[in-house]
Amino acid sequence: MPLPPWNEVRDALLLVLTPAAGASLALMLLIRVWAGPRWAPLAAALAFAAAVAAGNYFPEAFSWRLDSERPLTAGDLRTVLGWSLEGKPPAKETENPEPTPEPEPPPLPSPRYWLPWLAALALLIEGLSLLPATPAAAGWVARTLASVLAGRLLTPADMRLEMPWAPWALAVAVLAGWALVSTLQRRWEDGTIGTALGLCFALAAGVVLHAHSARLTDLALICGAALLGPALVCWKWPGNTSPALAAAVLVLPGLMLNAQYETFSEVPYTSFLLAGLAPLGLAPLTVPVLARQQGWRRWLPGLGLPLALAAAALVLARQAESLPFE
Amino acid sequence: MVRVLMTVVLVGLAAGLARAAEVKFALSGDNTKVTFVGTKPEGKHDGGFKKLSGSATVDGDPTTLKIAVDIDTDSLYSDDAKLTGHLKSPDFFGVKNNPTAKFATTKVEKANDGGYAVTGNLTLNGKTKEVKFPAKIEAGADSLTLASTFKINRNDWGISYGKGKIDDDVTIGVAIKAKK
Numbered sequence: 339m340p341l342p343p344w345n346e347v348r349d350a351l352l353l354v355l356t357p358a359a360g361a362s363l364a365l366m367l368l369i370r371v372w373a374g375p376r377w378a379p380l381a382a383a384l385a386f387a388a389a390v391a392a393g394n395y396f397p398e399a400f401s402w403r404l405d406s407e408r409p410l411t412a413g414d415l416r417t418v419l420g421w422s423l424e425g426k427p428p429a430k431e432t433e434n435p436e437p438t439p440e441p442e443p444p445p446l447p448s449p450r451y452w453l454p455w456l457a458a459l460a461l462l463i464e465g466l467s468l469l470p471a472t473p474a475a476a477g478w479v480a481r482t483l484a485s486v487l488a489g490r491l492l493t494p495a496d497m498r499l500e501m502p503w504a505p506w507a508l509a510v511a512v513l514a515g516w517a518l519v520s521t522l523q524r525r526w527e528d529g530t531i532g533t534a535l536g537l538c539f540a541l542a543a544g545v546v547l548h549a550h551s552a553r554l555t556d557l558a559l560i561c562g563a564a565l566l567g568p569a570l571v572c573w574k575w576p577g578n579t580s581p582a583l584a585a586a587v588l589v590l591p592g593l594m595l596n597a598q599y600e601t602f603s604e605v606p607y608t609s610f611l612l613a614g615l616a617p618l619g620l621a622p623l624t625v626p627v628l629a630r631q632q633g634w635r636r637w638l639p640g641l642g643l644p645l646a647l648a649a650a651a652l653v654l655a656r657q658a659e660s661l662p663f664e
Numbered sequence: 665m666v667r668v669l670m671t672v673v674l675v676g677l678a679a680g681l682a683r684a685a686e687v688k689f690a691l692s693g694d695n696t697k698v699t700f701v702g703t704k705p706e707g708k709h710d711g712g713f714k715k716l717s718g719s720a721t722v723d724g725d726p727t728t729l730k731i732a733v734d735i736d737t738d739s740l741y742s743d744d745a746k747l748t749g750h751l752k753s754p755d756f757f758g759v760k761n762n763p764t765a766k767f768a769t770t771k772v773e774k775a776n777d778g779g780y781a782v783t784g785n786l787t788l789n790g791k792t793k794e795v796k797f798p799a800k801i802e803a804g805a806d807s808l809t810l811a812s813t814f815k816i817n818r819n820d821w822g823i824s825y826g827k828g829k830i831d832d833d834v835t836i837g838v839a840i841k842a843k844k
Binding site: 494553554601 | 760
């Protein structure tokens with residue numbers, strides 16, 4: 339696969355990857371090494387959030403504001419949340435020929451608008467679930483509800499009409515990935531899963547690049563770079579980084595679903611599906627005999643299985659579509 | 665003499681009534697062309713929109729012209745197939761989330777150069793901004809022609825991908841040749 343022109347690579351390195359990776363590494367090192375393993379979940383959550391904010395500063399790949407010229411208000415969030423959950427209501431017909439002037443409503447956001455908000459929710463829920471005072475059942479209920487909410491918000495409205503099962507399928511994918519990373523990371527506490535997910539995002543970025551969207555490619559790169567801190571630091575100083583991993587497994591399938599929906603290219607649907615579901619490649623590792631493995635017997639399948647799915651996705655994309663600069 | 669005067673008055677009234685009658689023209693991709701030219705240091709790309717629908721009403725005087733059109737953004741085309749896909753993606757027009765662009769006039773004034781200045785609201789990428797552009801307009805009883813070329817800054821509508829690599833100004837061309 340040829341590399342993009344040097345100026346594009348340079349801009350991605352300087353404006354996207356370096357800020358995101360730098361923020362992720364710095365915060366993770368600072369908090370984990372200074373405060374100890376008990377603070378690893380908080381360190382991972384803050385590292386992920388800071389990395390996304392830093393990486394997003396220049397490209398604004400995440401559209402977290404409704405309108406760049408309109409201040410973000412709680413009322414607007416409630417309004418668009420209602421639209422996103424139920425679909426925007428049709429304009430009302432009134433007998434009054436002189437309609438009462440109303441404040442201009444906010445613009446209807448794309449489902450991608452909810453990605454950073456849902457990622458923040460995942461960070462919070464996973465972090466709170468790890469507290470000793472939180473009952474395990476309450477944690478799983480919260481994870482399930484968040485996954486259902488993500489399924490609903492991240493599925494485009496007309497896709498929901500054509501395929502009413504789509505939000506539920508997305509919710510199941512999110513919850514399954516969340517359960518996998520939460521369970522495995524609690525057991526292993528090393529950088530295997532963080533590294534695997536980071537590389538999955540990098541390969542997903544390659545898929546989206548073939549689908550001709552630089553904005554969504556940047557979005558995938560930001561998330562991959564945001565996992566660098568939790569992944570690398572935990573190879574040396576183990577700790578439970580599941581909040582960051584939970585945010586990642588929520589974002590990845592939602593991102594790939596919307597990338598397939600919003601882009602126009604020959605990249606097949608299967609490519610987006612494999613890239614979005616790559617974290618589920620970890621499923622065989624929940625088998626007790628595999629979960630107990632140490633060293634390379636853990637790293638090899640832990641990295642290899644998800645990456646195999648993500649790599650297959652990229653191969654399919656490459657076969658179907660050429661890059662814009664080729 | 666009185667009869668002559670009465671005749672003149674009646675003819676004048678009839679002419680006035682005829683002039684005041686508004687004529688409505690249906691606009692579509694067949695009689696209305698909307699094109700754009702995007703530029704960058706290495707060159708330029710042409711494109712446009714094939715499908716639109718709307719109407720133009722005028723009563724003979726171009727300053728009474730009112731235009732309202734909805735443009736199907738998915739009908740976007742360009743001089744390169746990959747570029748067309750890229751323009752439709754979230755990097756530019758995001759047509760899946762913004763399937764319709766709109767334009768509606770608010771005012772048409774006579775300009776000093778013999779043409780007209782058209783003011784209206786352009787909705788693109790989910791944002792509505794006022795635009796003002798020069799136009800040559802001819803409005804008859806059964807035909808309307810309008811021709812204009814003007815520039816917009818794409819950042820005003822949140823189409824900001826490629827800052828520094830792709831020029832911010834985009835040249836828009838509008839040509840209407842409508843018949844009743």
